[in-house]
Amino acid sequence: MRREGSPWRGLSAVTMKELADHLSSARMRVLELLVLLTALAALYGAIRQVRDTTAEDPFVFLRLFTSASGQLPSFMSILGFLIPLMAIGLGFDAINGEYNRRTLSRILAQPIYRDALLLGKFLAGLITLAISLSGLWLLVIGLGLIMLGVPPGTEEIARALAVLVIAIAYAGVWLAAAMLFSVVFRSPATAALTTLGIWLFLAVLWPLLAPAIASAIAPPDLRAMLTGQPGIAMLEWQQALLRLSPSQLFTEAMVALFNPSTRALGTIFLSQLHGAVIGAPLPLGQSLLIAWPQTVGLVAASIVLFVIGYVCFQRQEVRA
Amino acid sequence: MSAHVIAARDLTKRYGGAIAVNGISFAVEKGEIFGLLGPNGAGKTTTILMMLGLTEVSGGEIRVLGHDPARDPLAVKRRVGYLPDTVGFYDNLTARENLAYTARLIGFPPADRRERIEDALARVRLTEVADKRVATFSRGMRQRLGLAEILMKGAEIAILDEPTSGLDPQSTDEFLQMIRALKAEGVTVLLSSHLLDRVQRVCDRVALFQSGRIALMGSVAELGREVLGGGFAVEIEAEGAGLELRLGGIEGVSRVERIGPDRYRLLAGRDVRPEAARAVVNGGGQLRRLSVEGPSLEAIYAGFFQRQSEPGEVRDAA
Ligand SMILES: Nc1ncnc2c1ncn2[C@@H]1O[C@H](COP(=O)(O)OP(=O)(O)OP(=O)(O)O)[C@@H](O)[C@H]1O
Ligand SMILES: [Mg+2]
Numbered sequence: 169m170r171r172e173g174s175p176w177r178g179l180s181a182v183t184m185k186e187l188a189d190h191l192s193s194a195r196m197r198v199l200e201l202l203v204l205l206t207a208l209a210a211l212y213g214a215i216r217q218v219r220d221t222t223a224e225d226p227f228v229f230l231r232l233f234t235s236a237s238g239q240l241p242s243f244m245s246i247l248g249f250l251i252p253l254m255a256i257g258l259g260f261d262a263i264n265g266e267y268n269r270r271t272l273s274r275i276l277a278q279p280i281y282r283d284a285l286l287l288g289k290f291l292a293g294l295i296t297l298a299i300s301l302s303g304l305w306l307l308v309i310g311l312g313l314i315m316l317g318v319p320p321g322t323e324e325i326a327r328a329l330a331v332l333v334i335a336i337a338y339a340g341v342w343l344a345a346a347m348l349f350s351v352v353f354r355s356p357a358t359a360a361l362t363t364l365g366i367w368l369f370l371a372v373l374w375p376l377l378a379p380a381i382a383s384a385i386a387p388p389d390l391r392a393m394l395t396g397q398p399g400i401a402m403l404e405w406q407q408a409l410l411r412l413s414p415s416q417l418f419t420e421a422m423v424a425l426f427n428p429s430t431r432a433l434g435t436i437f438l439s440q441l442h443g444a445v446i447g448a449p450l451p452l453g454q455s456l457l458i459a460w461p462q463t464v465g466l467v468a469a470s471i472v473l474f475v476i477g478y479v480c481f482q483r484q485e486v487r488a
Numbered sequence: 489m490s491a492h493v494i495a496a497r498d499l500t501k502r503y504g505g506a507i508a509v510n511g512i513s514f515a516v517e518k519g520e521i522f523g524l525l526g527p528n529g530a531g532k533t534t535t536i537l538m539m540l541g542l543t544e545v546s547g548g549e550i551r552v553l554g555h556d557p558a559r560d561p562l563a564v565k566r567r568v569g570y571l572p573d574t575v576g577f578y579d580n581l582t583a584r585e586n587l588a589y590t591a592r593l594i595g596f597p598p599a600d601r602r603e604r605i606e607d608a609l610a611r612v613r614l615t616e617v618a619d620k621r622v623a624t625f626s627r628g629m630r631q632r633l634g635l636a637e638i639l640m641k642g643a644e645i646a647i648l649d650e651p652t653s654g655l656d657p658q659s660t661d662e663f664l665q666m667i668r669a670l671k672a673e674g675v676t677v678l679l680s681s682h683l684l685d686r687v688q689r690v691c692d693r694v695a696l697f698q699s700g701r702i703a704l705m706g707s708v709a710e711l712g713r714e715v716l717g718g719g720f721a722v723e724i725e726a727e728g729a730g731l732e733l734r735l736g737g738i739e740g741v742s743r744v745e746r747i748g749p750d751r752y753r754l755l756a757g758r759d760v761r762p763e764a765a766r767a768v769v770n771g772g773g774q775l776r777r778l779s780v781e782g783p784s785l786e787a788i789y790a791g792f793f794q795r796q797s798e799p800g801e802v803r804d805a806a
Pocket of ligand 1: 485487503506507508509526527528529530531532533534535573682
């Protein structure tokens, strides 16, 4: 059946209201604190490391993001944890919160479609995350500038910006997932727990499980057993399985951009390295090409999750 | 179809195998107050949600202001105001901010909004607390804020689901007064309730729901004649032993309720005052007061459901 009227009516009103709610909420203060602590912790570790290493490294600024020192993990890996946490924190009560406040039927009795409500909430969450991540980005670059005393190169800025964009896409995946569960479960606590559970599974357990599953699917052949090396088929399966996790996609994309010498993500055959200067940095365009499939994967995952949430929401009873 | 602002034909709603609304037909005229009455789970809220396109229709059809709410919900929702049975607001926002959000959703031009909001708040007497957070509001104040939203919207039809449940008698009366004021402005009001005696005072016509069907429909006077051949509530204040039993024995009395110490209420198909007086005096009691009310919805309701259950009981007994 065709519906009359635009599905986007009221979208800007919803987005503005949700954005204002997010930005003034106590939740946002916690996220800001988290961002600040992350920046400081990452820089503290990285700066010491970077000062010790060579001054002639052309990408000394990018080291800020990738160096881990002693107990402190690198900024890159902290980001992999921080982003899902922030996104889930903003999205887990998006729709069921409206049910529980009994505002949903009143809002949906206004001349807007459910589309506008759901998308407005998603956009507001994404904008909030983008603001936080951009703040974090500026903080790290700014502090790095002061502490290192060298300005970052254009290419370094460009690479860091690309990572910022990919980080926002990664945040979108977890925001969409959290909102999906906020539609499915009436209790915000259940929704939050489920999303956090899935994230923990994908981030922590999946990297351990994937090799096991891969070797079950593609058991080592004779040659592999003789050489004691894992088989090609098994490696390919393992990689394919690992890439089902958005965390893996995000990490790969970050590695490609932050480590300009990254030539490929995954198994490389010697023949493919013909003529390559190992260790030489790749131009930005090439690095972007390497990270491109991962980025597309993240965007596609957000869209798929959002659409599933949308379909569930359309079929749902509004009655509290 | 001309004067009918809401028209339903064989409207049906199924949840899986269960039928919540079972082929109801009714029409509401412009400017009237129409009551949907019935016990819990009778299908009132479901009917209302179908009118607003908030739940899918399983069968039959409904037209609101000439539009099909399933196909063109925006056109319906632009002109219809809805107060849900448990209305909620954003607690962290003030009353004014809550209305401002709704005004933006409706799409009023910014220049219009302020005046509409101030007007609506004044009419429900919430101007003084307009800048307080809704978290501090009582149930009655929230209910009035919900009505303010409908006023601000300038709705042609106001659909109120259980608007007076949870309100104290004085707030209920105030609220009903505001509903009458809506009618005076030409707004069609559709309200659902199970508070029969209060609703009776405002409704032009009512539909009595019973397990998904409309059992009776018409004005209170019509229904009274149809069901009770009259429909009277006689109130008696008298002292004496065994009065309840004695009064219940009078012919034509369908129910006796004790409404206070030495106070009784008889629901009857005719004016039974003479018999009641005689019953009290003959029983050695003292009659203090005796009054009668015209056809009461409560009497109709009790009479109707009694009549419904009688054949079943007979069959059970046999
Ligand atoms: N989502 C649902 N799934 C299954 N059955 C439902 C659902 N919502 C309502 N029902 C059933 O539909 C019937 C009608 O419910 P409805 O809420 O319309 O009654 P009501 O007349 O508004 O009652 P009340 O006076 O308690 O508000 C009930 O029997 C209820 O159990
Ligand atoms: Mg109801």
